[in-house]
Amino acid sequence: MNKKIDYLFETYHITPSTDLDQHFFTDFTIAQKIISYAKLSRKDTVLEIGSGLGFLTKQLAKKAGRVIAIEKDTQFEEVLHDELKNYEHVEIIFANALDYLPKEANKIVSNLPYNLCEPLLHKLKIHPFEIAVLMMPKKFAYRMTSTGPIGRISRKWVVELLDDIPKDAFYPQPKINSKIVRLTKKQEIPLALQQRSRSSV
Numbered sequence: 001m002n003k004k005i006d007y008l009f010e011t012y013h014i015t016p017s018t019d020l021d022q023h024f025f026t027d028f029t030i031a032q033k034i035i036s037y038a039k040l041s042r043k044d045t046v047l048e049i050g051s052g053l054g055f056l057t058k059q060l061a062k063k064a065g066r067v068i069a070i071e072k073d074t075q076f077e078e079v080l081h082d083e084l085k086n087y088e089h090v091e092i093i094f095a096n097a098l099d100y101l102p103k104e105a106n107k108i109v110s111n112l113p114y115n116l117c118e119p120l121l122h123k124l125k126i127h128p129f130e131i132a133v134l135m136m137p138k139k140f141a142y143r144m145t146s147t148g149p150i151g152r153i154s155r156k157w158v159v160e161l162l163d164d165i166p167k168d169a170f171y172p173q174p175k176i177n178s179k180i181v182r183l184t185k186k187q188e189i190p191l192a193l194q195q196r197s198r199s200s201v
Helices: 002-011 028-038 055-061 074-083 114-124 138-143 149-156 191-199
Strands: 045-049 066-071 090-094 107-111 131-137 157-165 178-185
Touching: 028 055, 028 107, 028 131, 028 157, 028 178, 045 055, 055 066, 055 074, 055 107, 066 074, 074 090, 114 131, 114 138, 114 149, 131 138, 138 149, 138 157, 138 178, 149 157
Parallel strands: 045 066, 045 107, 066 090, 107 131
Antiparallel strands: 131 178, 157 178
C-alpha cells in the first residue's frame, strides 16, 4: 500500500499536514479489522471522520448502505472524488467534524487525527450512534477506562480496547503506537423500569 500512497501523493500533489496530525495506515488488514468490529450491514449509515485518501471509505462503501465521509483538509478533494466516484451512496463533506457531526449516522468509524481525540469525545457524548470504532493513540485509549476525566466522559459507553497497531503501520510514521477502540452505547433503562426496580427494594 505504500506505493499506492506515494503514487496518490505525487499525482494529486498532496503533502501530509503535521498540523492536522495526518497519518495513513499502510496495512490493508487494519481496514478489514475496523470494518469487522463495526458490524456493518446495508441497513447502516456510517459516518467516517477524516477520510484522507479514501482507502477506508471505499471499504466502508462496500459494506454499508450509506457512508457520510467528513474530511477537513481540502487538498484531498480531488483524490476522494476520483477514488469514490463509482459509489453513489457515499457523500463527501469537507468540514471540521467538531463543527459538523451528522446525527443520522448510527455507526461511526475513524482513523482519528490524534489531536482530535479528546474534543471529539465531548461531541460524541451527545451523538446518538450505536457503535463507534476508532483508531487512537494507545495511551489515550487506556485513559478511556481510567477513573480520570477521560474515563468519566466514557461512562455512557461500553469501551473495548481491541488491537494494538504499531507506529510503523502508518505513513508518515507517528511517534507513538495506536489502538483500535470500540464504543458501544449502553442501553438506557426505561424510567418505568427504574421506578419498578426501586419499589421492589
